[in-house]
Amino acid sequence: MVVKKKKSVRNDASMGVSLDMSMDSMEETRFKKKYQHLIHKLSKKLHFTTIELECLLIIYYKLQKEGEIKQPGVTKTQFRDVLHCGFDMTDDNLMDRIFLAIDKGPSSYVSMETWATTLSLFLRGSLEEKIEFCFSVYDIMGEGILGRDTIFYLLRNSLVSSTGDEDAEESIKDMIEVITKKMDLDRDGKISFNDYRQSVLKQPMLLEAFGQCLPSRNAIHAFMISFTTNPGKL
Known part of the structure; x- marks a missing residue:
């Protein structure tokens, strides 16, 4: 799988513009209504605004739809590709350990909540x-x-x-x-x-004295500007 840059996801909802220009407006409305409770819950504990979370979960939703068959979530293989291609995390020897730290469950899928929580850590996590x-x-x-x-x-x-x-x-x-x-x-x-x-x-x-397990600064910046107009200082 080749991870494509999500150029169409925007943080312009306050101006009445669709969050994703490639997504049907009715589909986007249904999506936001379906996940509004999860978005509200996550906005209270993660380092993202409500609109940023909507954008990030739409990225998740579109990755989920890329599967050849209908799948219940983003696969760990897809997420590994995102980390590898989108975040410059290329240490394959540590990748299994990174996945265990992210999600210890036996499922081959990454949940929406795990996706958002991981991106919160990678993109805006505190040093602690x-x-x-x-x-x-x-x-x-x-x-x-x-x-x-x-x-x-x-x-x-x-x-x-x-x-x-x-x-x-x-x-x-x-x-x-x-x-x-x-x-x-x-x-x-x-x-x-x-x-x-x-x-x-x-x-x-x-912090990473024993191997890379976080995205590079350049990768963080590139990913941030794909879904928000407020990437912040890196």
Whole structure:
């Protein structure tokens, strides 16, 4: 699947203009009426206005309709394509972990609420929200700590994926020493969530120290201007 840029979704409803110029007005009206309660619910807890949420859910709806057969939602494969092509999230080694952090359910579909919640985090999430998300991606064992084996696995996959150097073990061991020294604040040989959080709050550049699990700034800006006139500062 090739993700197409949604040029036609606009944040102009206040001026009486259709949210999506490629969508039949009656279909759009039915859509907004059907999901008005969900939109109202999400507007209270996410970083989007009501109109922005309408636009984002219409994008979801159109992705759902792209399926060859009628499907109950956007598939995880479709969402993976959005992350890969639309958000420059190309670390395939972390993609399964990212999906587990986003949605731990067994379904092969991503719900509208999960879609909107994930985009809220990616596009306008606070540093605290991103810290919690990234750590959950990195915490492979689900123990609330990043041990040396986990760190080695994450760094090795990240380094091999970006450089193609499969004989990078010594470099990785050196990196582990540097990162552990910087982030293991209680000096117990492991990086706990508190170690990670405090380190990132002091030096935000450490947020994705173990691999990319958030969109790039350029990708965020490009996606934001496709559905809102208020992309904000990045």
